[in-house]
Amino acid sequence: MKILLTGSSGWLGRFLAPMLRKAGYAVTGLDVAPGVDTDVVCDVADRAAIDRIFADHGIEAVIHAGALHKPDIVRYPAQRFVDVNAAGTLNLLEAAVAAGHDRFIFTSTTSLMIRADVRAGKAGGARKAFWLDEAFGPLQPRNIYGVTKLAAEHLCRLYHDLHGISTMVLRTGRFFPEEDDTHRTLSGPNMKANEFLNRRLTVEDAARAASRSIGKSAAAGSSGVCPVCAYAFFP
Numbered sequence: 001m002k003i004l005l006t007g008s009s010g011w012l013g014r015f016l017a018p019m020l021r022k023a024g025y026a027v028t029g030l031d032v033a034p035g036v037d038t039d040v041v042c043d044v045a046d047r048a049a050i051d052r053i054f055a056d057h058g059i060e061a062v063i064h065a066g067a068l069h070k071p072d073i074v075r076y077p078a079q080r081f082v083d084v085n086a087a088g089t090l091n092l093l094e095a096a097v098a099a100g101h102d103r104f105i106f107t108s109t110t111s112l113m114i115r116a117d118v119r120a121g122k123a124g125g126a127r128k129a130f131w132l133d134e135a136f137g138p139l140q141p142r143n144i145y146g147v148t149k150l151a152a153e154h155l156c157r158l159y160h161d162l163h164g165i166s167t168m169v170l171r172t173g174r175f176f177p178e179e180d181d182t183h184r185t186l187s188g189p190n191m192k193a194n195e196f197l198n199r200r201l202t203v204e205d206a207a208r209a210a211s212r213s214i215g216k217s218a219a220a221g222s223s224g225v226c227p228v229c230a231y232a233f234f235p
């Protein structure tokens with residue numbers, strides 16, 4: 001199967017592209033920045049370019065991991081988040097439906113579940129930990145990253161409802177290598193261990209989740225949200 005992997009120059013893409021190839025998929029890596037696993041340098045917000053790539057490479061399924069994400073908030077205006085994360089996802093869904101695809105994997109984030117009261121924790125009056133899974137709500141993302149990821153999740157569900165394409169949203173916990181910014185009282189290995197216990201996963205596990213989802217989603221014939229590393233949040 002010929003897979004378009006967006007975000008192929010990114011942290012996840014660098015692990016996911018080789019993993020997919022090893023699993024037998026033909027991978028076309030797409031990213032706005034060059035990289036060893038990137039075959040096409042392209043902006044997902046450019047609909048005409050996306051259509052050309054689908055035609056030129058005979059794309060049969062998409063894993064959409066390219067995005068502006070939380071650390072980009074300080075670098076880009078809100079409009080760019082809307083263009084890349086929301087409109088870019090719409091472009092890919094429309095191209096996938098036009099090409100007759102049966103599956104679409106979207107990498108979302110647990111951070112859209114961190115509402116103001118969750119973030120405030122004990123200081124905000126919480127009496128017990130928030131257990132964050134796919135049933136958690138109401139969702140009230142507190143930044144433009146979360147808002148645009150939630151919009152893209154809704155687009156996945158809508159395109160399934162309208163066109164029958166299987167869409168799987170992987171609402172993923174943190175896997176970037178930087179230290180967590182919420183637990184400040186621990187340090188070093190002790191802090192890392194607590195991050196992994198409570199809210200993180202490794203980049204390899206995040207890649208494995210996406211790689212396995214692409215094989216399973218068509219059979220499901222459905223639209224779903226799957227937490228990858230659900231956690232109890234109590235800062």
Ligand SMILES: NC(=O)c1ccc[n+]([C@@H]2O[C@H](COP(=O)([O-])OP(=O)(O)OC[C@H]3O[C@@H](n4cnc5c(N)ncnc54)[C@H](O)[C@@H]3O)[C@@H](O)[C@H]2O)c1
Nearest residue numbers: 007009010011012032043044065066067069109174175176
């Ligand atoms: N890293 C984490 O902890 C984490 C947690 C939850 C969800 N996610 C999600 O997982 C995915 C991958 O995250 P990552 O850590 O690899 O991020 P990353 O920033 O390392 O990679 C994202 C890639 O997307 C590319 N990109 C940005 N704008 C683009 C555009 N307009 N067109 C095409 N490509 C574009 C970037 O160049 C980058 O290579 C993202 O969707 C992110 O939101 C990441």
